[in-house]
Amino acid sequence: MSMFLETLIGGLLAGTMYSLVAIGFVLIYKASGVFNYAQGSILLFGALTFVSLTGQGVPAPVAIAITIALLVLMAIAIEKLLLRPLTNRSPMTLFMATLGLSYLIEAVAQGIMGSQVRALDLGIDDLPIFVGDIMISQFDLIAAGVALALGIGLSLLFNRTRIGIQLRGVADDTRAALSLGIDINRIWQIVWAVAGVVGLVAGLLWGARQGVQFSLSLVVLKALPVLIIGGFTSIAGAIVGGLVVGAGESLAETYLGPFLGGGITPWFAYALALVFLFIRPAGLFGERQIERV
């Protein structure tokens, strides 16, 4: 029983790391209807910039400030050069454009800052904590706390502030929002910048775990099933989806893996997502699309 609990809790905590990545997606999808494949590369870009700066002797808070400034600039550039010309195009076109964007960001990040693995030390000791006889990783616990705090903070931003309400307006009905005088381009810039910062947080935590390197951008593929299960439009869904995927992966690897020869994590999350889709085609918290002909 304690082994089951340990696997479950370990999985749930790892799942919050997936949630962190997924939240960045949800923000952008909610506000601009873009499925942003480049979120993974933005995450890599943020973490890589931070590591390079601290490697040059820049103190960490300054490095964070510079990285955030760069992410904001990037958000503005993306909105001006890519999103604005593509307004009113099909969601598929926008998705493929972000695929191209991810190639560009990865190439620039790696071309300038190199592609070797860099260690990232956030000063969090990864010591196991024992609750009864169940072992919990301290690092995972802190990461989970960060994910939760971000989730709550962003929900407040969406529900309580002026910008958040404008944002929801844009997400709900772009044309109505425009006619009410909401500056939709400004909203997009803000959302992409916020998603970039969320990506930076996720990138730092993931980077501290597995080193900062190219494979960091592949966490986007981990976040996809999370989004599917939680629904594209819900931050709460992203968190719950992350927990489901994390727990499911870890339990499957322990209990199902031995029968299948192990190593099933890469595809298990996708299989799980497909099962969820058959039951709820718009995810657990997603909004059901109503189509008109």
Next chain:
Amino acid sequence: MSEIDLRIAAPVNGSAALRAAGLAAGTILILAAPLLASEYWINAIIVPFLILSLAGLGLNLLTGYAGQLSLGAGAFMMVGAYATFSLQLRVPDLPLPLALIVSGLIAASVGLAFGIPSTRIKGFYLIVSTLAAQFFFEWLFLKFPWFYDGNSSATISLPRGLTVFGLNAETPHGRYYLTLGAVALLTLLSFNLVRSQTGRNWMAIRDMDTAAAVIGVPVTRAKLQAFAISSFILGVSGALWAFAYLGSASVQSFGLSRSYQILFIIIIGGLGTIRGAYLGAAFVSLLPLALDWLFQHLFSGHVDAGLLQNIQKGIFGLLIMWFLVKEPEGLARLLGIRLAARRRLFPSSQN
């Protein structure tokens, strides 16, 4: 409208003889190409270009015509390659061309299975199904030695080499004609298919599946057909990629980056066009060579390989975005001004 009618009617009738002559000249050129090109060109450029075109064609039927976005092209190619290997190894009596067809059918049934979710979900949610295929088969073909016959390097290569009905096709010319034959046949098939009821059903679904269902298009059946036929072509192209081009292949030959490459081919070439697959494949296979050549001449080898790779990647990314912003119909549109006039007559083939 009458103005357009005149413009269309005149050249088609007037240049029928010219067109036939052009077609004949083109055919002779294609058949005689191996005599003109060096061995290096055939092995390293023409054969992979043809196979990539075929793969692009397969994906274009699914994504460009039927509108079902797939990120798992590599998976279906992988199935085709491993199926051909197994058939050649375990059913030695089956000649290679038949083995290719059977492998295509196996890939088609796999495609059908992973296409089933498309009957219930659509759009981005569908990416999950094709990505599931991608990761599942990468795992499957690496995990179980049966699939690569317990080979210590986990690679597959044909046990008796490339033989077509007893003839050795291992030479550059043999590879070329084998590939060309498969590509020509499947292109012809696709060409007719997209002009048939099936193709029109696909385009109706792509443009709006709810509306298509309302006017009586059998949406479920047409979607599954698209998955099966697309996977058949991808499977054959995967087998050719493994054995006519690479010689020996592994799971890495058909990884996620291959899937993206095929998707980029059809975006750059033109979604929902047959010629787009060829133009895109030519672009994708020639651009790296051109960049290599350019950097060799500009910096004579001072640029290190890693940086060059990143520059290539960046340029690809930029081009994708540029095409989507400026020319969403890709190279096919840029080069096909005559086709554009004809399109106005048949708006159904317009995206």
